[in-house]
Amino acid sequence: MSIQLNHISKSYKKVKAVQNISFTVEPGELFGLIGPDGAGKTTIFRILTTLLIPDNGSASVAGFDVVKDYKAIRNAVGYMPGRFSLYQDLTVEENLTFFATIFGTTIEENYDLIEDIYIQIAPFKDRRAGKLSGGMKQKLALCCALIHKPKVLFLDEPTTGVDPVSRKEFWEMLKRLQQKGITILVSTPYMDEAALCDRIALIQDGEILEIDTPEAIVNKFPKTIFNVSADNMYKLIQSLQNYEHLYSVFPFGEFVHYTDKRNFFEVAELKSYLKKTGLTDIYIETTQPNIEDAFMELAK
Ligand SMILES: Nc1ncnc2c1ncn2[C@@H]1O[C@H](COP(=O)(O)OP(=O)(O)OP(=O)(O)O)[C@@H](O)[C@H]1O
Numbered sequence: 001m002s003i004q005l006n007h008i009s010k011s012y013k014k015v016k017a018v019q020n021i022s023f024t025v026e027p028g029e030l031f032g033l034i035g036p037d038g039a040g041k042t043t044i045f046r047i048l049t050t051l052l053i054p055d056n057g058s059a060s061v062a063g064f065d066v067v068k069d070y071k072a073i074r075n076a077v078g079y080m081p082g083r084f085s086l087y088q089d090l091t092v093e094e095n096l097t098f099f100a101t102i103f104g105t106t107i108e109e110n111y112d113l114i115e116d117i118y119i120q121i122a123p124f125k126d127r128r129a130g131k132l133s134g135g136m137k138q139k140l141a142l143c144c145a146l147i148h149k150p151k152v153l154f155l156d157e158p159t160t161g162v163d164p165v166s167r168k169e170f171w172e173m174l175k176r177l178q179q180k181g182i183t184i185l186v187s188t189p190y191m192d193e194a195a196l197c198d199r200i201a202l203i204q205d206g207e208i209l210e211i212d213t214p215e216a217i218v219n220k221f222p223k224t225i226f227n228v229s230a231d232n233m234y235k236l237i238q239s240l241q242n243y244e245h246l247y248s249v250f251p252f253g254e255f256v257h258y259t260d261k262r263n264f265f266e267v268a269e270l271k272s273y274l275k276k277t278g279l280t281d282i283y284i285e286t287t288q289p290n291i292e293d294a295f296m297e298l299a300k
Contacts, residue, residue: 001060002027002152002183003048008057010043017043018206020057025185025199030178032197033187034291040206041187042082045156048185049079062151062183075103078150080141082157082187088130092121092140095129096147103148113180114143117173135166142173153177155186159193171196191292202295209298214291221289221297223247223259226267230279239277243270250296257293258284 003025010018018040025031033041046052048061050070059066062076079085086095096118100107111118121139124132129140138158145153155174159167171193178184186197194200195214202209202217210217230236233251240249240258247259260270267284274282 001025002029003031003059003061003185005044005048005059006057008044008047008054008059010047010052010054016206018047021203021206021208022057023201023208023211025183027183028178028181030174030184030186030196030198032194032200033185033203034189034191034194034200034295035187035203036189038205039203041203042156043206045079045081045154045185045187049077049154050074075148076150077152077154078145078148079154080145080156080158082160085141086129086137086144089128091126091128092132093125095140096143099144100147105148107147110147110149113149113177114146116176117146118143134162135169138162138166138170139173142170146177150182152183152185155184157187157189159188159190167193191290191295194291200291202291202298204295204299209295217294218289218291221294223289223297225287225289225293226258226260226270227252227255227283227285227287228258228270228274229255229281229283230274231281232279235277236274236279239274239279242277243273245270248296248300252292255283255287257287 001024006022008018008021021044033044035041043052047054047066048059050066050073053067061073064072064076066073087098090098096107117139121136124136129137132140159170174184197214199211199213201211228236237249237256240246240256245261247261249256249258271282271284
């Protein structure tokens with residue numbers, strides 16, 4: 001096991017940040033912690049990277065105990081914190097040299113691991129980190145987290161605030177790092193990114209709702225989902241909320257996702273109800289559930 005948590009809990013005074021969390025991450029796995037702001041993701045990262053001591057439970061990373069063997073863990077892992085980890089006034093090259101030096105290595109020694117990523121920011125190597133775009137900062141922070149060849153990489157919300165193209169590129173980079181044998185624990189509030197992980201833990205209010213592969217989580221969804229749209233989105237949601245057979249409704253892009261309490265029903269009946277409430281241009285079609293639907297169902 002590369003990462004193992006057994007019944008970990010942590011509170012900040014009265015706030016129970018994480019409660020009784022247990023999961024394992026296998027060597028070479030890309031594992032995602034998926035949950036909204038405040039779910040407890042950063043607290044889990046801080047415990048696993050030895051920056052915070054848990055109140056209860058035990059955890060190990062790369063075979064080392066997070067409390068007893070904290071020094072060994074710090075050498076074995078790379079950590080890209082959610083909030084900015086770079087020195088704004090140092091240049092790209094100076095930041096990378098700094099991180100290499102504190103780990104007793106050099107950029108040249110481990111260049112093969114970061115090459116793919118570094119060549120994208122190399123044209124800006126003399127630019128101060130504070131003057132880089134969001135996507136560039138993120139690439140530099142990843143290089144800094146990798147420069148000492150860690151066995152396990154921790155990435156806390158690496159794509160928050162990054163444009164969609166850079167987000168896609170970032171996930172492609174993670175897949176390549178995984179192929180080089182690095183175990184990766186990544187957190188994200190973006191449900192679409194969950195599908196790119198080998199396995200995910202859905203987390204809310206400090207508790208794990210479900211752990212499985214993204215496919216298995218979606219396949220367990222118990223209801224048929226309908227994409228519904230009409231001329232007035234706000235009124236559509238209100239009408240559906242007042243429908244006696246409603247099970248759940250929530251906005252999803254240009255549609256709302258609707259599920260019905262009944263296992264079988266005529267779509268025409270729902271359409272005629274919506275028409276009676278004054279809506280026009282009504283569209284209803286079944287659709288596949290996704291991780292967000294599964295999360296909403298489990299979080300109910
Ligand atoms: N130092 C602290 N003191 C008090 N409460 C804290 C502290 N750090 C986190 N919390 C609270 O603990 C809970 C979990 O926070 P945590 O940062 O672990 O969640 P998160 O999923 O990483 O969310 P975010 O993306 O917002 O950081 C939240 O309710 C948060 O407000």
